[in-house]
Amino acid sequence: MTSHPSVVPVILCGGAGTRLWPVSRKTLPKQFKPLLGDASLLQDAALRVRGDGFESPLIVTAEPFRFIVAEQLEAVGITLGDLLVEPEPRNTAPAVLAAALWCASRDPDALMLVMPSDHQIPDGDAFRDTVAAAIPAAQSGKIVTFGVPPTTPETGYGYLELAEGAPMSSGEPMPLRGFVEKPDLAGAQQMLDGGHHLWNAGIFLFSAEAILQAYAEHAPDMLATVTRAVDGARADLSFTRLEANAWRTAENISVDYAIMEKAQNLVVMPLAARWSDLGGWASVWQESERDASGNALVGQSTALSCQGSLLRSDSNGIHLVGIGLKDMIVVTTADAVLVAPMSESSRVGEVVAALKAKAVSQAEASSRDLRPWGWYESIASGDGFQVKRIFVKPGALISLQSHNHRAEHWIVVAGTAHVTIGEEVRMVTANQSVYVPVGERHRVENRGKLPVTLIEVQTGAYLGEDDIIRYDDAYGRA
Structure with a gap:
């Protein structure tokens, strides 16, 4: 990626990741965990956009995570560009806007690649090639969203509907008809069979000027509020802390709802690489190395006569043993254990809510x-x-x-x-x-x-x- 202007990676790093409890918790969520391999998801995300054609990353994160972000990036040799500290969580629309204002103050023509910190994309070369192919569209003023050709009738993802006649795979961005909310199983199967829908990966490429124009048109109140938060930002060691009073009045809304579903200059770029948002333990099992019986064994764990199960021990002092398990999830940490059928993995978030209602510290706090x-x-x-x-x-x-x-x-x-x-x-x-x-x-x-x-x-x-x-x-x- 050397024949085009450098891209500023903007990594959103403030999520709580409750669906991967008990490993992921509010005080130390999944983006900081090595769920697949030795590196954390944040480290993998930053390494994916390191090298020619990319600037140092701009991170937007919550206050409790500012030091661990800097520490984890330093550990893998990533030079941190800027780190914006959100005084409190306000969802992705204000976070993206703060990053855009920050980039525009330095270069209004800056190209921004906005991406979550907790997704899995094993083929970094394919990802970078896809980004490079989308750059001309972003330079022309388009907002590019990235979509993944579906392989299963997934009900946990939103979908992107292609315009009539647009091919499922293309080497350039294509027109988009609209967004589809997370469907039921029948709807997901219909979209998979129809061949006109992509999974919404939540990754975007645009110029700072183009996205600010979109906010001015579709979210002017938020633009005014977040501008005050950025203008009032102050340095805190090597971080930049957004002004709290203005920030907390920004609407709590996703960038999809606030901007993307309303923008008329939106196009979609098919992502020709394996992708997962690792939104639950079933996804982690799917992306993990598995033995001949389909078992994913992580940490100190042993499976006897088990099939299609995930056994994960995240505590050095606990050896996890499963006998005769089929399609099960068993995850243990130093202070909590999760046991569930694979088919119920999407309900783990309910567990966190139930534990919070009982004032159980393990609901949110890590050991x-x-x-x-x-x-x-x-x-x-x-x-x-x-x-x-x-x-x-x-x-x-x-x-x-x-x-x-x-x-x-x-x-x-x-x-x-x-x-x-x-x-x-x-x-x-x-x-x-x-x-x-x-x-x-x-x-x-x-x-x-x-x-x-x-x-x-x-x-x-x-x-x-x-x-x-x-x-x-x-x-x-x-």
């Missing part, structure tokens, strides 16, 4: 809580105590803080930590421990080149994470 300095996870808890494992990355430091209701005992089990307690700073190595009294200011810093792992034992009447008073923080958190 491992990521922080810009590393992570922690709860090992054990009881009346008046909690035990955590804490991992501090090289060069990272926890905020200077205190607690009103708990004391802490720290035991370093790996690495060397510099620990601040009150006015004293001491070096603590493996097999050494320190005590932090209630109310005392404290911090852990890793000045070395190896990670620091410590065990923290909390004792007190209240052990909630909101009992933190921060006095200094390298990561700009309030």
Whole structure:
């Protein structure tokens, strides 16, 4: 891709991914997980648009994910262009508009490739070739949407209806008759048999000028609101935080409903590559490597006399064994287990809603809580105590803080930590421990080149994470 202007990849990275619970949760959704292979879906998406013809990616993400986005891209050698932080989720229409305004402020003719962060497209070369073939249409002012020739009567996808006479496969964008909502099985089968519909992949290519004109025509109120949010944005370390008051008044609506279904300059480009939105465990099973009996085995898992099943263990301490299972999904993490027939995989979102109604923490919170300095996870808890494992990355430091209701005992089990307690700073190595009294200011810093792992034992009447008073923080958190 060297004979055309560079394309700015815009990766939308704010979804919750509840249909892949318990692996994907609100605090750490599926785009950050290695569901297929060693790389996360976000990393795969960014690598798909790296190289000649592509600028550094522009990421639009939610506030809790800003550090993990930067960390995951850095881990695979991706230079982050800009990262826009949404103060709160407002769906894809405001997110796309914020990215367009940001790009237009630098180059109104910029070509933008808008794509989700959590889809699976194994053939990166075919994807890039398809994008390249669509560029002339985008340069001429068209809004290009990408559609996938269907292979099954899928009821979980929206569809794109081709204009009369347009071929199912083409090397260039084609006229589009309209959008079709997710159908029932009979409707999906009819569209598959008819040969005039494509799966809606939710990927778009357009110039910043063309999409801003579309917003001005079809969503002028949103254009005014999001413009204020972008104009009022402020730098936050290496990120850009959109202005919160304006942002929260933007309509919560998808870009399909707000713009694409109304635009008259829309064309569709068939995507000649295998694609999945990985919208449920059945999709993950379909895209996974399977044994001769059709079983996908992930992590520490063993199948005996099983057929067509997914067995996935996402916990190093749990070995999952299935016996005599047929067309089943069994997924285990450190703190939750999902067992369901493959045919019921689309109902996993209902599980999350049911758990939330019962105030079950596993509904949204992961057992491992990521922080810009590393992570922690709860090992054990009881009346008046909690035990955590804490991992501090090289060069990272926890905020200077205190607690009103708990004391802490720290035991370093790996690495060397510099620990601040009150006015004293001491070096603590493996097999050494320190005590932090209630109310005392404290911090852990890793000045070395190896990670620091410590065990923290909390004792007190209240052990909630909101009992933190921060006095200094390298990561700009309030």
